[in-house]
Amino acid sequence: ERKRFYQNVSISQGEGGFEINLDHRKLKTPQAKLFTVPSEALAIAVATEWDSQKDTIKFYTMHLTTLCNTALDNPTQRNKVQLICAAVKFLETDTICYRVEEPPALAELQKNEWDPIVAWAENRYNVAIGSSTSITGPNIPASTKDTFISHLASYNMWALQGIEYVITQLKSLILSMGLIDRHITVEKAVLLSRLEEEYQIRRWGSVEWAHDYDLCELRARAAAGTLFVHLCSESSTVKHKLLQD
């Protein structure tokens, strides 16, 4: 673990975007590229992560920094099409489409909690998704996949890295789109993603060093990913209306 070697963290604007300064040094990515982000709000959040480190730098808590590094370095060397395909492929094994038949209480809980989200997605994107209790999972029509592919294509590369990250963490494309579209909060998305775990916890009790630990980590990652997507794809304008005399 590295010790905190800097006193001050600040932001500056360079040619490629916003940069992070640790004392007088400019932050670099793991592949030694200059760390630049397109959004000032994102830069401020990353700077806050670095400034929050106490004696040692705990990289595993710096989720936004990690996401920016991934977007800048692209270590898996995937292009936009490959990212989108990886994301949409998750639909075939989407958590909220994969149902159990027993115990009946859990099956009921899945129906009550997950059906509304599936319905929302089907309505919002005008697609057919459905759910399945079979071991092979739901049968997603090709037109549904195409709709999601073309929808995701409207996001830029950075936002797509974020989207794919959230999908991998939550194990669900539909829950991730619910987050991106601001239909559900992070806490709710994480709860729905961990529905079976929460059911077992309610039955058998919670083990703080495992359950709460995992819950906090998943919340942090999903929140970071969602915030990352929104900050990388926003364009905010303030319209000033004329005051009526």
Added chain:
Amino acid sequence: MAALGPPLRTLRGLLRELRHASAGAGRPYRDTPAYRHIMAAFRAHRVTSEKLCRAQQELHFQAATYLCLLRSVREHLALHHEYHGKGERSPDEVAGLVGFRLPQQPGGKG
């Protein structure tokens, strides 16, 4: 739209988290870029004549997401320190657990 609650509660939560993050560092939390940015954003979106202002809701969702991030990272770190942070015991401690003492070897191990 996600059920978010009153924006004031989100803002208060955010300020509390920023205070936690700044504790121990040199500057007070009001001096940080994060504080200034959040306050400016909340102030700018406060005044609107529309009941369902989309930009306001977008900002509130973003703020709530950031609050979730800060809170979860802090809680995760606290849990980590409490349960997973101790590391291994030294040979002396291990011996002490069962009542033994390691021998004194002035010349070091043989």
